[in-house]
Amino acid sequence: MRIDIVSIFPEYLAPLELSLVGKARTSGLLDVHVHDLRDSTTDRHHTVDDTPFGGGAGMVMRPDVWGVALDGLLGEASHLLIPTPSGTTFTQRTAEALATQEHLVIACGRYEGIDARVAEHYRERGIRVSEVSIGDYVLNGGEVAALVLVEAVARLLPGVVGNPQSLVEESHGLAGLLEYPVYTKPPSWAGLEAPDVLLSGHHGRVERWRRDQALTRTAELRPDLIAALDVAMLDRADLAR
Numbered sequence: 082m083r084i085d086i087v088s089i090f091p092e093y094l095a096p097l098e099l100s101l102v103g104k105a106r107t108s109g110l111l112d113v114h115v116h117d118l119r120d121s122t123t124d125r126h127h128t129v130d131d132t133p134f135g136g137g138a139g140m141v142m143r144p145d146v147w148g149v150a151l152d153g154l155l156g157e158a159s160h161l162l163i164p165t166p167s168g169t170t171f172t173q174r175t176a177e178a179l180a181t182q183e184h185l186v187i188a189c190g191r192y193e194g195i196d197a198r199v200a201e202h203y204r205e206r207g208i209r210v211s212e213v214s215i216g217d218y219v220l221n222g223g224e225v226a227a228l229v230l231v232e233a234v235a236r237l238l239p240g241v242v243g244n245p246q247s248l249v250e251e252s253h254g255l256a257g258l259l260e261y262p263v264y265t266k267p268p269s270w271a272g273l274e275a276p277d278v279l280l281s282g283h284h285g286r287v288e289r290w291r292r293d294q295a296l297t298r299t300a301e302l303r304p305d306l307i308a309a310l311d312v313a314m315l316d317r318a319d320l321a322r
């Protein structure tokens with residue numbers, strides 16, 4: 082998979098050289114390129130924004146500058162992602178779908194956002210365009226969201242995560258449940274004991290306890306996920322036993 086990220090703060094994406102994503106890039110499992118939007122400007126001030134039509138506070142990112150940047154990156158196999166608070170919610174299911182794609186291009190907006198004609202223009206040209214939100218809060222730009230998108234997608238690529246089984250058991254994994262609580266040594270700490278069942282060596286009881294914990298935690302903390310549970314997934318996740 083190739084991922085191109087366009088930003089006026091390319092240095093913000095430096096963390097993608099570290100850890101799991103960094104290793105995936107070094108090993109060739111993932112090809113990530115970060116581009117400075119200002120390289121697509123033609124004026125000596127490298128202007129990327131202007132005042133909003135219709136008035137209002139802040140500045141809007143110019144479509145002509147984004148057009149130059151994106152024309153040089155997008156192709157038939159590309160999927161343009163635009164992180165925005167007004168996008169559809171990015172979930173694990175979104176990450177799974179994106180992980181099957183050949184080429185992602187992430188356009189990181191700043192200020193009040195990117196001129197709406199950019200998304201419209203590329204949709205009209207037959208490019209897949211998704212405006213995605215990582216949450217209902219206000220950020221200063223799309224770069225933080227780009228880091229989230231890339232990590233969530235990259236770790237699903239074959240060979241990136243050491244133990245693929247861990248992807249199944251994680252929160253929001255196959256069954257759409259929250260993960261069960263985890264414990265390790267020492268068995269007793271600060272007057273608190275790790276659950277006896279986990280030290281029993283009885284795999285069947287451990288598995289049942291973990292399933293129950295996942296269901297209980299999900300019902301308590303994220304009842305919305307319970308409503309969305311797909312019984313078929315429950316079966317696949319072997320939670321129905």
Ligand SMILES: Nc1c(O)cccc1[N+](=O)[O-]
Pocket residue numbers: 164165166213214215216217218219220221222223226
């Ligand atoms: N929430 C937000 C924002 O405020 C600015 C850019 C992107 C996002 N987002 O992806 O959620």
